[in-house]
Amino acid sequence: MRKEKNLGEFEIIVLAALIRLGTDAYGVSIRQEIETRTGRSVSVGALYSTLSRLEEKNYVASRMGAATAERGGRAKRHYLIKAEGEAQLEKSVFMLGKMLKGIKAWPETLKNLACL
Amino acid sequence: MRKEKNLGEFEIIVLAALIRLGTDAYGVSIRQEIETRTGRSVSVGALYSTLSRLEEKNYVASRMGAATAERGGRAKRHYLIKAEGEAQLEKSVFMLGKMLKGIKAWPETLKNLACL
DNA sequence: CTATATCCTCTACAATGTAGAATAAATAAG
DNA sequence: CTTATTTATTCTACATTGTAGAGGATATAG
Numbered sequence: 001m002r003k004e005k006n007l008g009e010f011e012i013i014v015l016a017a018l019i020r021l022g023t024d025a026y027g028v029s030i031r032q033e034i035e036t037r038t039g040r041s042v043s044v045g046a047l048y049s050t051l052s053r054l055e056e057k058n059y060v061a062s063r064m065g066a067a068t069a070e071r072g073g074r075a076k077r078h079y080l081i082k083a084e085g086e087a088q089l090e091k092s093v094f095m096l097g098k099m100l101k102g103i104k105a106w107p108e109t110l111k112n113l114a115c116l
Numbered sequence: 117m118r119k120e121k122n123l124g125e126f127e128i129i130v131l132a133a134l135i136r137l138g139t140d141a142y143g144v145s146i147r148q149e150i151e152t153r154t155g156r157s158v159s160v161g162a163l164y165s166t167l168s169r170l171e172e173k174n175y176v177a178s179r180m181g182a183a184t185a186e187r188g189g190r191a192k193r194h195y196l197i198k199a200e201g202e203a204q205l206e207k208s209v210f211m212l213g214k215m216l217k218g219i220k221a222w223p224e225t226l227k228n229l230a231c232l
Numbered sequence: 233c234t235a236t237a238t239c240c241t242c243t244a245c246a247a248t249g250t251a252g253a254a255t256a257a258a259t260a261a262g
Numbered sequence: 263c264t265t266a267t268t269t270a271t272t273c274t275a276c277a278t279t280g281t282a283g284a285g286g287a288t289a290t291a292g
Contacts (some may be wrong), residue, residue: 161283
């Protein structure tokens with residue numbers, strides 16, 4: 001069994017996006033979700049290689065879907081976070097929360113972490 | 117001017133520790149702060165190389181202090197987060213917050229795994 | 233001086249982050 | 263049907279971060 005390692009920053013973001021998107025998660029939508037929500041640009045390669053690594057770690061599952069009847073509507077690969085992935089994400093977020101909790105200076109920013 | 121890059125997960129943790137410790141921050145106390153607060157073990161090398169990289173990026177400043185009159189009380193290197201570091205940390209935490217905000221069901225397992 | 237404690241530096245390598253070209257597969261146009 | 267265009271994923275290559283631990287420096291105690 002692979003030793004449990006801490007998630008990287010981008011891995012956290014990707015896993016969070018998977019939770020947000022639920023069954024609608026595939027390459028393009030995930031990328032879109034992250035970009036619009038964080039304002040940060042994400043290259044295709046960055047996203048897919050991270051997804052692939054998360055899958056190797058058994059944090060994420062994927063399956064090929066069917067093509068759709070739109071122009072360029074080739075088959076998508078759908079991604080879903082697994083229980084192990086959620087658990088690990090929770091652990092990482094918990095750690096960050098422990099470190100960040102109580103640091104004043106950020107009025108709005110920390111409010112977003114109130115879910116911890 | 118170095119391009120602004122996103123902070124890594126551990127970098128976030130270290131910067132947060134620096135804020136928490138204020139003027140008491142030096143190698144051992146920083147390590148202690150992170151370990152007790154997160155329950156995660158931190159190797160000496162991991163910490164110092166991260167601090168050193170944060171300093172190169174102008175996010176942190178350090179200076180050598182004086183020795184103290186305790187057994188083994190050799191001089192400590194004191195670290196202090198800089199304004200640039202705080203700004204960058206806030207940016208990273210803001211992004212994470214945006215992605216994590218509103219995710220409720222942490223402990224819950226996704227039941228949709230069957231559809232894979 | 234030798235022992236022991238505290239603390240930092242250095243080296244080496246593993247894992248994660250990132251970009252963009254290449255490729256694949258679908259419909260639309262002519 | 264052949265080419266253009268659109269949507270999507272795969273692949274390759276390299277940069278940055280993460281991590282461990284040996285080793286060296288410097289302090290007091292005895």
